[in-house]
Amino acid sequence: MKLVKAIIKPFKLEEVKEALSEIGVEGMTVTEVKGFGRQKGHTEIYRGSEYTVDFLPKVMVDVAVGEDIVGKVVEAIKSAAKTGKIGDGKIFVIPIEEAVRIRTDESGEGAI
Amino acid sequence: MKLVKAIIKPFKLEEVKEALSEIGVEGMTVTEVKGFGRQKGHTEIYRGSEYTVDFLPKVMVDVAVGEDIVGKVVEAIKSAAKTGKIGDGKIFVIPIEEAVRIRTDESGEGAI
Amino acid sequence: MKLVKAIIKPFKLEEVKEALSEIGVEGMTVTEVKGFGRQKGHTEIYRGSEYTVDFLPKVMVDVAVGEDIVGKVVEAIKSAAKTGKIGDGKIFVIPIEEAVRIRTDESGEGAI
Amino acid sequence: MIKKIAKSRWALPLTALLLIAAFSPAFGQEASDVVEAVEAVVTAAEPDEDFLALQTQYGVTFDFFTVSNLWTLIAAALVFIMHLGFATLEAGLTQSKNTVNILFKNVFVISMGLLTYAAYGFNGMYPGDFNGFFAVGSPITSADYGNTDFSYGGTGLCMTGWSDFIFQAMFAATAATIISGAVAERIKLPSFMVVGTVVVGLLYPISGSWKWGGGWLDGMGFYDFAGSSLVHAFGGFAALAAVMVLGPRKGKYLSGGRIKPILGHSMPLATIGVFLLFLGWFGFNGGSVLSAAPEAVSLVFVTTALAAAAGALSSILVSWTVIKKPDLSMALNGLLAGLVGITAGADSMGPWAAVLVGAIAGVIVVFAILFFDKIKIDDPVGAISVHGVCGIWGTVAAGIFGGYNVLTQIIGTLSVSVFAFVTTFVLCVIVKATMGLRVSEDEEAEGLDIGEHGQEAYPDFQVASKG
Amino acid sequence: MIKKIAKSRWALPLTALLLIAAFSPAFGQEASDVVEAVEAVVTAAEPDEDFLALQTQYGVTFDFFTVSNLWTLIAAALVFIMHLGFATLEAGLTQSKNTVNILFKNVFVISMGLLTYAAYGFNGMYPGDFNGFFAVGSPITSADYGNTDFSYGGTGLCMTGWSDFIFQAMFAATAATIISGAVAERIKLPSFMVVGTVVVGLLYPISGSWKWGGGWLDGMGFYDFAGSSLVHAFGGFAALAAVMVLGPRKGKYLSGGRIKPILGHSMPLATIGVFLLFLGWFGFNGGSVLSAAPEAVSLVFVTTALAAAAGALSSILVSWTVIKKPDLSMALNGLLAGLVGITAGADSMGPWAAVLVGAIAGVIVVFAILFFDKIKIDDPVGAISVHGVCGIWGTVAAGIFGGYNVLTQIIGTLSVSVFAFVTTFVLCVIVKATMGLRVSEDEEAEGLDIGEHGQEAYPDFQVASKG
Amino acid sequence: MIKKIAKSRWALPLTALLLIAAFSPAFGQEASDVVEAVEAVVTAAEPDEDFLALQTQYGVTFDFFTVSNLWTLIAAALVFIMHLGFATLEAGLTQSKNTVNILFKNVFVISMGLLTYAAYGFNGMYPGDFNGFFAVGSPITSADYGNTDFSYGGTGLCMTGWSDFIFQAMFAATAATIISGAVAERIKLPSFMVVGTVVVGLLYPISGSWKWGGGWLDGMGFYDFAGSSLVHAFGGFAALAAVMVLGPRKGKYLSGGRIKPILGHSMPLATIGVFLLFLGWFGFNGGSVLSAAPEAVSLVFVTTALAAAAGALSSILVSWTVIKKPDLSMALNGLLAGLVGITAGADSMGPWAAVLVGAIAGVIVVFAILFFDKIKIDDPVGAISVHGVCGIWGTVAAGIFGGYNVLTQIIGTLSVSVFAFVTTFVLCVIVKATMGLRVSEDEEAEGLDIGEHGQEAYPDFQVASKG
Ligand SMILES: Nc1ncnc2c1ncn2[C@@H]1O[C@H](COP(=O)(O)OP(=O)(O)O)[C@@H](O)[C@H]1O
Ligand SMILES: Nc1ncnc2c1ncn2[C@@H]1O[C@H](COP(=O)(O)OP(=O)(O)O)[C@@H](O)[C@H]1O
Numbered sequence A, B, C: 001m002k003l004v005k006a007i008i009k010p011f012k013l014e015e016v017k018e019a020l021s022e023i024g025v026e027g028m029t030v031t032e033v034k035g036f037g038r039q040k041g042h043t044e045i046y047r048g049s050e051y052t053v054d055f056l057p058k059v060m061v062d063v064a065v066g067e068d069i070v071g072k073v074v075e076a077i078k079s080a081a082k083t084g085k086i087g088d089g090k091i092f093v094i095p096i097e098e099a100v101r102i103r104t105d106e107s108g109e110g111a112i
Numbered sequence D, E, F: 001m002i003k004k005i006a007k008s009r010w011a012l013p014l015t016a017l018l019l020i021a022a023f024s025p026a027f028g029q030e031a032s033d034v035v036e037a038v039e040a041v042v043t044a045a046e047p048d049e050d051f052l053a054l055q056t057q058y059g060v061t062f063d064f065f066t067v068s069n070l071w072t073l074i075a076a077a078l079v080f081i082m083h084l085g086f087a088t089l090e091a092g093l094t095q096s097k098n099t100v101n102i103l104f105k106n107v108f109v110i111s112m113g114l115l116t117y118a119a120y121g122f123n124g125m126y127p128g129d130f131n132g133f134f135a136v137g138s139p140i141t142s143a144d145y146g147n148t149d150f151s152y153g154g155t156g157l158c159m160t161g162w163s164d165f166i167f168q169a170m171f172a173a174t175a176a177t178i179i180s181g182a183v184a185e186r187i188k189l190p191s192f193m194v195v196g197t198v199v200v201g202l203l204y205p206i207s208g209s210w211k212w213g214g215g216w217l218d219g220m221g222f223y224d225f226a227g228s229s230l231v232h233a234f235g236g237f238a239a240l241a242a243v244m245v246l247g248p249r250k251g252k253y254l255s256g257g258r259i260k261p262i263l264g265h266s267m268p269l270a271t272i273g274v275f276l277l278f279l280g281w282f283g284f285n286g287g288s289v290l291s292a293a294p295e296a297v298s299l300v301f302v303t304t305a306l307a308a309a310a311g312a313l314s315s316i317l318v319s320w321t322v323i324k325k326p327d328l329s330m331a332l333n334g335l336l337a338g339l340v341g342i343t344a345g346a347d348s349m350g351p352w353a354a355v356l357v358g359a360i361a362g363v364i365v366v367f368a369i370l371f372f373d374k375i376k377i378d379d380p381v382g383a384i385s386v387h388g389v390c391g392i393w394g395t396v397a398a399g400i401f402g403g404y405n406v407l408t409q410i411i412g413t414l415s416v417s418v419f420a421f422v423t424t425f426v427l428c429v430i431v432k433a434t435m436g437l438r439v440s441e442d443e444e445a446e447g448l449d450i451g452e453h454g455q456e457a458y459p460d461f462q463v464a465s466k467g
């Protein structure tokens, strides 16, 4: 199994969720994060002094999936999250050695 | 070493923390997350229009542990977090290749 | 590729970011987390009753990097985040099997 | 509400009408009673020079004048606080990424409103004798504004010109504030500033003069005690026009008629706003008596409070049965609807009539809000329904329960509403063509706080993206 | 506080008592003085028809009447704002997942309170002559409520019936609001609405009539100027009964007597609430003079403000020494305790006595809150301690420092408190048996905002789960 | 503003001056006019015993006295609400980790201020005849404070001693509140409590007595209607001294003159604060007329409102052009600047002069804030610029546009400012040496809420660390 970790633009979350549902992914976990990267932050002003906000709001989507569909999942996220503009984000694939569904004690791919 | 990543119901955090302390786990990192899964969200209403909230508040617990106790840790979390109702969450086990304690430069299992 | 996951004290974020930029790391993702560990929380009081806050605010920095510079990155974070006081935090190194840049479809180290 | 017109020959009859109305115990009243009463007061009101002399001998003005003047000033302060009410209500019912912008607009509106009204509006709205349709305004001067011997406003007006001005000025800014809520989260700041300034500075005084300035509507016997039409319907329909030119917020109306509500970010702020508006309304209506006449002011307090309460309860009932949930935002709008509804006839009906008027307004507002959403008129705070629709209802209700000619009331409220709608529509079209009316899609998505002000309202807090 | 009873033969003596009390320079006073003073006023107060005539000749009422009436109305507006104070205080001291519910309850309570009081309570509380224990209420009518020639309330009452009603109505809703805070975060919305309505509509007027309606407590010389007992102790002990039937919030009281405090979600909201309550109290106490009599009203302002200040400081001192921390929520409760404490005798003592009364209230409230937590009475906002316990203290203090019979004061405050407790207890038991009183465990955990209203108070913000 | 001095032989001339000033239509006026007017009033004001008798025969006081007394009390309530305004403004412009501390300080300041002023300050500030520089204070007593026959304050003062006291007391606490904002986020709580108490209890009454107590500044013809100097400049320069001893917040001023702004955590709170201050200012200035004299009070309402509006607009204009962004926090400060600016001469100039005074204040405040940041004077809320700098401007402006001797005005405002600065500086140095003034670096980083109070302001919300 793999953990597909995608960092995307917040307003793309809805579309990514739908894209994943379509290919049968039934679950995901979403985290509010701040991103730093090529896409530079904007400068704000407060009481006359300027300052730059380097970290931009992003959303991190964690999806655990079976080996077989990893490719499809990455594809789905990629096409759903893409705007073509800088700051679209990244997808990382990380190995999962074991998975458990708390409610049922199921483990392995069945747990996802 | 492994990173045990558990996604649980928020009000179970306290119990999970205690269960882990009991088996000697001295540290963990907790993140507020939103979960999407079999447990369907509820519909809310605002100024007359209904809408469904798909993402439910969950808590993600990251615990880095040595190979030896991974099983015990998963067990502890599982029994502490279980309500038997849908939405209890998942536990994923991910490999850690290196761990460092910033304060002491210790590394490896000793760092955890 | 590796995912370097560092849990640090919030007010150290700025320094860590600069340290990473210096060694050429162009991106990172930051998450607000709560930490539980050796550093014990403080007791607060509300309307006459005391209670202890076990979870302390921490910041988790995720950095995906190529094999070659993992060591440098860990070093950089370590020295930037260190105060020597308890609660400085941890660094975990996790394997990444694949990385994709959504905007460009680049994958592999080039995506980071 | 009878203002400078008091200067005109209508002063006493109208004052009388006002006082009578206040006495009117129950739902309606015979025109005949009114006429007699008018006679009564007219004769009764010849000032007794001796008494005036006796009083002024102390460097003290006629006490009733002093009390009335003081009440008008306190009422002005209460109306002022309504602007904080609007600011918090609008901020609460919109997203946190646009909060700085909303607050800024409200600070601007009250400031701009006071100055334009002093520079032009006041004398344009109360020109004394004029053609009844339009008069050019002029700056207030210090001449005779301070007199306390009735030489400013005539015996009908127990206040100084200063008090008359400041009370009126606090009203004026309301019009633009009503618009501000309806166009929130997508209008360009400079464009809003232009629209708001023209509406408050030029348009509001025109329709205002038709009635309170002694213009044509006043001539035909139209009655609008404290402004269900002249202030609220005016603002509500100006808002409707602005919203129609501006269009809905992105993402609110989905394909297939589905509506994705855009949630307000703070219910406490919204609730604070409504309570402050309720408080301010005691000045808005109570002060419109234009004197401290005990029976009138106290009756107005009672009808105002009961109508608000009835509006809240009926909207709770309706939303609970229709929407199946006790919706706080609907209860808040219902309370305001009750207040807008009673405003035109607060001095002209008994307590139970007021309850009825408020309750009906509370029902109307719920369906109005649902209706406007159905036809894709996107009004984040419900300003069009609360002020526009219920403003019309209130004016008609004043006819039904206050004993005024219902047809005249309808003619009056419609002419004001249409005037506000048409002129504001044209204005917005012009602004759109010249400087542009709407922020870019990216700015709308990111929020106007960063886009227009480069500031955040809550930098310390972690914001949640809508799933 | 003397209300419609002014109609009864007690009017003048009591008015006198009031004025005298106001003059009373220091801590106590001799009964003999009072008697003399009573004589004085009785004789002094024969109205001089000529003067009345002179005044009314201008369609102007007796000026003192006008001023007093105006002040009563302004005071009513100030008391109104206390309801916003309660709303924000209660919202601030509870969790964000129950905020919509709290706000909704407060909007409902003021609206329901005004209407039930108009439909039944007012005339049930001020029935004129009655058996002294209970009178059936009836709706207000417009008959003579607008008269300004004292024909409504008699020479003792310088206001119209409308003013009398609206001022009283604003008080009435307070009782239910006090309960609302104590039962927060776990009571079913419909059940609360029933309990609140019965308490405000039926119960409050009964004990109110005992004193302010000229009933048996008034007959025996009991004194409660602005309602330490009739309003605050009543509400506080009604709240105690409700909390006892309802039980504590899940997770507050742990095994082994350990207490896990459930934190309020916004200290700014709570602080705004307390300042607004302080502001409103100037109307609550100041308006209870029932006229603009300069010495009485101004003394009341001073005693009220100083008692509040003393209550805040003493509770800061106590919490700092006992709890070892300068606890803001305790300081806020201490300030309110001082206000509740002075309410019964605000017109009957000098400034330094007021400071003492307030300071003692500030000490009492801290220990009361700790005590109720120890016996597992879960009161999220401290309403029982602030209003109930300090309400009793204030009534007794009026005896000690105001020169009233202390025993009578004790009898009076206890009978009101017991009445409130018993009747509300029975009421809650019945509601519990019939419609149920408490939300499900799941709903309590998830929050009443989603459960009861399907709404969130702060949808934009990321919420933190309690570790 | 003329207070107890009314007791002295200056009473009538000064009252006259006040009234004349109120009438003054335009920018300035000739000294000669004043003199004549003084004569006029002095002769006119001999009380007619018959009329007084006629009135008092009803146990009713001279109506003008009653109205004026009531207005002073209502004004006191309005000034009270300014303390909530300060509390929310300061809380909004500082970080959420220090919010409990800010709120606590504000609750303490108003409470402490009322008590110290009652125990010492009032009689120290209004000693009657004294050397003109310093008088020892004493507690208020009940003796003659309740009299309504002018025996307390003389014919010049239409209010009871109670009213005089409570109105003044609400002013007093302001001084410490102004400091509270400037030293926020880093001062030790106990140290602040000591500093605040000494400033309000001992220092404020001294410079206050120089003018309002009839001291040397009053003798030389210095004019400060409602306290641009005596309250605001005093508070502002006391704040400057405290900030200089205390030093800036850690991390604000970086190497190479770079400034890293420390953002306030809630713009809605800040905005609520400013609107409440605006509201309260109607009482602050309007009540300073010390009577309900229609022309004076109504003129003051107009000048106050217009100056505030002008201040907001001009600061918006300036910040937009200079900083390139419409900065909300600057608009808020500009509005306050306008209010502070008009305070010294609100009764002495016409509306357009007031607009000018306010507009200039709005420009001054923006540059003052930028200036103080440049010289590393760290003032989180801009108190020094708003109250200090604009307080001086306002006093001078009263000279320029109000017809007072400008040189005298400058001497007066500088002596008060210097007095406040020097004494507070010494005070803070002593406190620093003895009990320490500043919290530890760790506590400053973690926040004073946990450090000083062991409490959080928003426990339910996820806080974001500054990147
Ligand atoms: N090396 C990295 N490790 C972890 N997260 C990264 C890394 N690089 C970028 N990110 C995340 O991806 C987001 C987008 O990256 P950015 O470089 O700004 O644009 P793009 O993805 O289009 O190149 C960043 O805001 C950050 O959250
Ligand atoms: N494939 C997945 N990848 C990541 N997180 C998941 C996945 N499936 C479920 N989750 C997380 O687990 C939570 C509970 O899962 P859900 O399917 O709702 O109930 P259950 O765990 O009882 O089957 C979800 O809210 C989500 O946060």
Ligand SMILES: Nc1ncnc2c1ncn2[C@@H]1O[C@H](COP(=O)(O)OP(=O)(O)O)[C@@H](O)[C@H]1O
Binding pocket: B026, B027, B028, B029, B030, B062, B063, B064, B065, B101, B102, B103, B112, C007, C034, C035, C036, C037, C038, C039, C040, C056, C058, C085, C086, C087, C088, C089, C090
């Ligand atoms: N086993 C662990 N797994 C995950 N996170 C941990 C673990 N141990 C510690 N942490 C994180 O590191 C932070 C600091 O650890 P702590 O033991 O308090 O101090 P130190 O790192 O100096 O030993 C904790 O607050 C927690 O967020």
